[in-house]
Structure formats: structure tokens, C-alpha cells
Amino acid sequence: MEPNATNKPKPNGKALLPILVFLVLYLGIGIFFEYIHPIDGQMGFYIMSVVLAFTIAWITAMAQDRKRTFDEKIHLCAKGIGDDNITIMIFIFLFAGMFGHGPRPGRRLPRGERRTQCPLLCGHRPRRRHVR
Numbered sequence: 466m467e468p469n470a471t472n473k474p475k476p477n478g479k480a481l482l483p484i485l486v487f488l489v490l491y492l493g494i495g496i497f498f499e500y501i502h503p504i505d506g507q508m509g510f511y512i513m514s515v516v517l518a519f520t521i522a523w524i525t526a527m528a529q530d531r532k533r534t535f536d537e538k539i540h541l542c543a544k545g546i547g548d549d550n551i552t553i554m555i556f557i558f559l560f561a562g563m564f565g566h567g568p569r570p571g572r573r574l575p576r577g578e579r580r581t582q583c584p585l586l587c588g589h590r591p592r593r594r595h596v597r
Contacts, residue, residue: 479529480529482529483525483529486521487518487522490522491513491515494509494518495509497509498510
């Protein structure tokens with residue numbers, strides 16, 4: 466057997482899809498809400514959480530391989546990152562805290578305003594100004 470004849474998988478451009486999904490979501494939404502359609506009092510890159518963009522990219526990565534079960538995909542991903550049990554625990558805390566942001570304690574939102582992690586995915590509506 467020759468040294469170059471190994472059973473390496475062929476490189477495939479589809480493997481970069483989750484990274485592209487993350488960059489398009491996070492940078493795209495951040496640039497859109499920072500420069501194209503700014504929302505008063507909010508910075509564009511803080512409108513969508515990095516954790517939410519990561520989760521959507523992770524789901525994209527999990528959906529790519531149809532040969533394995535979801536359980537096998539999670540264990541394969543966790544094994545590639547580090548210890549299987551520790552990584553799954555980190556995933557649980559990461560996903561549980563994804564929508565945990567709200568108004569700061571002691572501060573109330575103005576009437577009729579609601580804050581969400583991602584206005585495009587969660588139905589954000591800008592605050593209306595009532596003139597009396």
C-alpha cells in the first residue's frame with residue numbers, strides 16, 4: 466500500500482455551510498440593524514444574540530448528515546470538542562440561556578414595548594410614539 470493511499474474523506478465545500486449560516490445571520494443582521502435600518506437606542510449587533518446565531522448554525526450542521534441518528538450526531542460533535550459529558554452539559558446551559566435576557570432588574574419597559582432576542586425571528590415591533 467502506498468503512503469498516499471489513505472482512507473481520508475474528500476474535502477467538500479458543504480462542510481462550510483454552518484459557518485456561512487452563522488456569518489450571514491450574525492453579521493448580516495448586525496450590519497442591517499446598525500447601518501441600514503437602525504433601531505433607536507439599540508446597537509445593531511446586540512439585537513440578535515450570538516448564542517441564537519450559533520444555535521441556528523449548529524442545527525444546520527446537525528441537519529447535514531442524514532445517515533446518522535440525532536443522538537449519534539450529538540455524541541460525535543461533543544466527542545470532537547472534548548469530553549462527551551462535559552460538552553453536552555455546556556450545550557444544555559448554552560441553549561437554556563439563549564432566551565434568558567429581559568429587562569434589567571428594577572427597570573420596567575415602557576408601555577407597549579417588548580424586547581426580544583431577534584426581531585426578525587421573534588416578531589419585534591418598534592415602539593410607537595404617541596403624540597398628545
